Amino acid sequence: MKKIYLLGLISLFTFSCKEDFIDLQPISDMNAGIFYKTEKDMNQAVLSPYASLRSLYNQNFIYVSEIRSDNTTFSWVPGNSKDMTSIDNFGDPLLSDNTFITNVWNDSYNTILRSNIVLDKIDAVTFTDNKLKEQYKAEARFIRALVYFWLVRVYGDVPKVDHQLSVQEAYTIGRSSTEEIYNFIVEDLKFAEANLPTSYAAVDKGRVTVGGAKGLLAKVYMTMAGYPLKKGAPYYALAEAKALEVINMPQYSLVPDYKALFDVTKKNSSESLFEIQYKKGGTSTGSPWNNDFAPRFSNKEVVQVGDKSGFNAPTPDMSKAYEPGDPRKSISMSDGYVAVPGGQTVNEKYVKKYYDVSFSGSDNDNNWIELRLADIYLIYAEALVRQGKQQAVALTYLNKIRQRARNSTGGSANILPDYAPFSSDAEFLLAIEKERRVELAFENHRWFDLVRTERAKAVMTAEQKEQNGFNPTAWKDNMLLFPIPLQVIQSNPEKINQNPGY
Template identity: 30%
Template structure:
């Protein structure tokens, strides 16, 4: 297939031909011409599978945590220089800033290519073609969702464009792009199957539920609380398919439980054929094979509440700094590895991880080990090979996120009540392993006031969704990034004080949006003016 010279806003003419979805054929073969490729019956599904494979990046998924207050990236190159971004030392030439833009526009180009040519594919049943088109349009909407969150106003490209047109296209207002995404999601929701309609071979494909959940998230990000709540109530009520909390919190992220009752959308991998090896950056150094590239922060550890529902600094919490991990939120142990944690290696051996200074190769004072004294346990795949190549899927949307979005929408409308609480926070905590009525009963929180309730719901989201890529978007949309991303990032306590690991800088006047990549501006001045402060 002739490589098309589509729009130059994709730096370097990026063409995504990443490895495909689970057990699905990829295409096209670039030995084919455009015409001959689209005359093949398998052309549509192969191209769609390429679109799936390029929907998101495992690198971005994990290293987004280090852009937030959840984690520190210890390498200046990992994640496209996220260390520099977190320190406020970046611009339109920074790898991640330019790469994110190119990645998503490459994905949009692939979708537009499919939609422009799918009618040429012989023998494609009408119902299957309609489904493929809906899946592709969702993927395009997913790309635009990320683009508007990072850059604000962006070029809105709905169809294939020519080489010449790429020099002249400008940026559309964010509001127009958001309206387009919402309209697309409404239309594809009507066309996509329910989750239950897919065969075993097609598990992992996009569903009505995924489209509804992405729409709700976009509405929530625009502070359209009532509109978001209405969509979320439809999901809770089963309008878009049946989803339930998976019984085990830690089990959600294990390969034997992929595509479980909670998963609404994921980035699919399969051992040997298509793998990701990101865990090598965040599990204990003795297991990871590489420098510990991402380490949890003390701030994240401290935000996990006590088993009685109180924050560690609240009166009556029972927190003891000499035994800081006792009587804590069960999700803390399921998410974080700390000094004294039990850990099962890929060899099946149960070991105790020591991170205090002078305690071994995983210790905070050892070169290449965690600089914070913490590692991540979540998303650790024991079935990965010796180089930590894993077939574990990465979950992009899950039902607990829906419940947390609903709780947030209702509390922002000042409509939190016992019914909403029981459906959301109580259910989530019960699944996590809380048993103390003090943490589960709405009566214990009803009088705290709406501001405190908002903060409680936000804290619940942070604890539940850590290492799932969303924290950076949350603190940006809440406009709290200027508070939590300015100052020192701390690690574990050593002696009488916590380790000072890194200095963070967030300028509220410019950092809530990334700049348009400089290379793209140099090719097309219509992308100007740049975002405020850049």
């Protein structure tokens, strides 16, 4: 029998979850058609797509964003490494049967399925508070929008699925246009914005709020303004307006100390708009990055407990991107370590932004910050500059990022001095690009920034030539997208075609 690889789309079950939001953990398979009958059942249904996000952020999204960019590479790869190196090295053919590209698709559509189950089942459930019902719908639609935002940037045209599909329906679904997917995302986010609360009680800390919906909508508008849709000034104006709404929300502020942003004891801070929630303790809900990013053959001088995987290592170019004395560098990465035993200096770069002591193996307490206020400040500044207006205001918000960075270690104005007014918009935009790179390093933003600003070809051919001997004339614009997974096309070749160039 032919397998259906619009993966997860025709499954008729989901997972129930513990009530504690942070300890969220799938415990059994249940038929959604007979299980979700009460408000409590629907709460479990809503928590399921939150849980599913962890598999996407553990590794999958890092491969198609940070490692694809000039920010990171692999310091160690196993013997049969083509699936890894072809994402990192533009000179290697990126094949449609790539394991990681397939995993992104599979896990994304599984998460969308879980959101759709909520939306399909919830209206049949009696609620004592209709506002709570709309909130649950809004949470599911936010997560669906977030995942589709990833899918459309990774693959371009993708199938739009807004409900659970039967087997017969699955065979009728083809790829929707990039613009249609973006419009779908905006529709979901507008609903989320209108129906989410501004905050939650402590037990539900980490669920998405109206600030998260507004922040993601600002980011989506910013992307729609640039490549590939190129909607331009009207959408820069929409991004500006939505970013300003977030900035004006009193519950959000920059954390004074940059390092505190990534302190596992201070998760979901005043700067955070939305985080993927993790909790260590042997329950399969911990995060792996401190171990995954550590040099493969390091000892306890880098991580205290567990494995070291040697992936997502900063590139030499990333190391040089920081200005002298920038505290964000020593907080975010290291150029090497002193081996114990022996005392030799090992010049092997690694990300240290996500430090924690693992419970065991790769089981850490770090959350993944998907959206934070510093990102919104920089979106706001860029949107203003791209419209050719309020350069003084844009400069103020750009400098707020630098001021926080230098004050993180009690630095003076001699370290990261404020930017003076720029002589041209082009110069201003390059400064914003640079600040986004170092401020948001290793947070999955860089590749998509380069694509939407049409800087990917120039930046990546230069970096690839230096690091991998890539011939700049070998650049092809199909490299801006990833291939549709082979098994997806094989499952439904009449409806799912391949991206150009693959």
